[in-house]
Amino acid sequence: MLSTIYQRHKAYCIRFMQSLYHDQDEIKDIYQDAVITFYEKVQQPGFVLTCSIATYLSAICRNQVLKRISFSGRHPVSHVDPNGELIKNSIDPADPGEEIKNERVKALTAILKEMKMGSGNCYEILARYYYRGQSMDKIATDLHYTNADNVKNQKYRCQEKLKAMLLKRLGIRNKEVRNG
Amino acid sequence: MDNEILSELEIKAAIRSVEREAFREKFRQLDQEDTQQPPMPTPGQAPTPGQAPTPGQAPTRGRAPAIRREKIWLSSSDRMMQFFTLGEVIVSLVACFIGLYTSWNIKPGDQDPAKKTASDQQAPPALLPRAQLEPVSRGLSSAKGEQKEMTVLLPGSLGFARPGKISLTVMINTGGEVLTPSGEGYYLYDSAHRQILLQLPQGGVIDKLIATDPLLSDGVYISMRGIYYHLHVSGAREKLAPIQGKEKIEELDKIVFQNQ
Numbered sequence: 001m002l003s004t005i006y007q008r009h010k011a012y013c014i015r016f017m018q019s020l021y022h023d024q025d026e027i028k029d030i031y032q033d034a035v036i037t038f039y040e041k042v043q044q045p046g047f048v049l050t051c052s053i054a055t056y057l058s059a060i061c062r063n064q065v066l067k068r069i070s071f072s073g074r075h076p077v078s079h080v081d082p083n084g085e086l087i088k089n090s091i092d093p094a095d096p097g098e099e100i101k102n103e104r105v106k107a108l109t110a111i112l113k114e115m116k117m118g119s120g121n122c123y124e125i126l127a128r129y130y131y132r133g134q135s136m137d138k139i140a141t142d143l144h145y146t147n148a149d150n151v152k153n154q155k156y157r158c159q160e161k162l163k164a165m166l167l168k169r170l171g172i173r174n175k176e177v178r179n180g
Numbered sequence: 181m182d183n184e185i186l187s188e189l190e191i192k193a194a195i196r197s198v199e200r201e202a203f204r205e206k207f208r209q210l211d212q213e214d215t216q217q218p219p220m221p222t223p224g225q226a227p228t229p230g231q232a233p234t235p236g237q238a239p240t241r242g243r244a245p246a247i248r249r250e251k252i253w254l255s256s257s258d259r260m261m262q263f264f265t266l267g268e269v270i271v272s273l274v275a276c277f278i279g280l281y282t283s284w285n286i287k288p289g290d291q292d293p294a295k296k297t298a299s300d301q302q303a304p305p306a307l308l309p310r311a312q313l314e315p316v317s318r319g320l321s322s323a324k325g326e327q328k329e330m331t332v333l334l335p336g337s338l339g340f341a342r343p344g345k346i347s348l349t350v351m352i353n354t355g356g357e358v359l360t361p362s363g364e365g366y367y368l369y370d371s372a373h374r375q376i377l378l379q380l381p382q383g384g385v386i387d388k389l390i391a392t393d394p395l396l397s398d399g400v401y402i403s404m405r406g407i408y409y410h411l412h413v414s415g416a417r418e419k420l421a422p423i424q425g426k427e428k429i430e431e432l433d434k435i436v437f438q439n440q
């Protein structure tokens with residue numbers, strides 16, 4: 001479904017951004033992030049889409065382009081959004097450029113990647129719960145657990161495992177820093 | 181933040197990062213499927229994922245390949261249409277050229293040079309009586325001989341707008357006592373009366389009477405036994421001399437061929 005949305009609105013959004021911005025690579029990145037943001041917003045329980053997907057995506061893209069132009073100091077950015085009324089409160093404030101980049105999160109990201117590649121349901125449970133906002137019942141049904149409590153226990157064990165791996169990784173790194 | 185505590189915020193941020201990266205990878209694959217052929221990186225262009233940046237080129241952050249500005253090839257039917265349209269234009273231009281050329285060639289003045297000449301000079305192209313012709317042919321040994329109307333062969337004008345028929349009166353005297361050393365004879369071309377007097381050796385016969393333009397401005401040419409002679413407009417007796425120029429011979433050959 002997301003692939004379909006990505007392909008369907010790609011030409012429109014990219015053409016729209018090309019009228020504002022000339023860095024083709026950045027434009028592509030912005031569009032990809034806009035689709036991901038849209039996906040994440042849709043996952044949120046209270047989210048209501050009050051405009052077309054194309055309008056929503058182009059609004060995200062426009063905001064991101066203007067932010068980057070403003071950041072590069074090329075042009076002063078007007079914060080008046082022509083679609084402001086339509087997409088009020090629909091643009092994710094936590095845009096992709098503001099992902100948490102601290103050391104612990106970087107380490108966690110690396111560990112979760114390994115978890116995802118490995119066997120077990122840990123990553124799947126954590127991603128469904130924290131990223132997609134699914135309920136325990138839903139996760140239990142989808143992943144064939146007998147009930148939600150089992151999923152809750154499994155999630156707790158996964159978090160403990162994650163914490164241990166994080167501490168181990170950070171500990172090793174701290175030792176390396178102290179020795180180095 | 182205490183190292184012993186793992187906050188939900190951190191887990192969320194890390195999972196989000198992993199998921200976003202997975203999505204980006206998926207989108208890159210979709211882009212590659214769309215383009216079918218991955219673009220060859222050119223100097224200054226971002227390297228494709230997995231490709232090391234070249235010296236002097238900034239590494240990119242998991243960046244999607246640059247948007248390809250591909251040349252969109254038309255389908256075969258579109259190309260056929262283009263081809264036919266082009267052909268149509270060429271045919272139209274050729275037809276236009278032919279039309280203009282034809283209209284130029286058949287202007288009233290050019291359509292029948294014989295008429296034009298006649299009207300200009302107020303002299304009907306009638307055969308003069310021998311008595312009137314004789315003074316003109318003064319210098320030739322005798323005016324006795326064969327007299328006939330011969331049609332002048334004219335260039336075909338690329339096959340279009342062949343001008344009207346032009347005829348001249350040719351009088352041939354044979355067996356005269358005065359001949360050139362080479363034996364060709366003499367001529368007198370009276371363009372005003374559209375008559376030619378020839379003194380030829382015994383048995384001399386004209387095969388063709390030719391002109392290179394409808395107005396006969398360059399005189400006329402005769403062919404005898406495959407040899408061409410140029411008859412200039414002249415009020416006095418002239419010696420027949422065979423044409424030597426290869427180009428002129430070819431030109432006359434071509435006129436003869438076109439009139440066959």
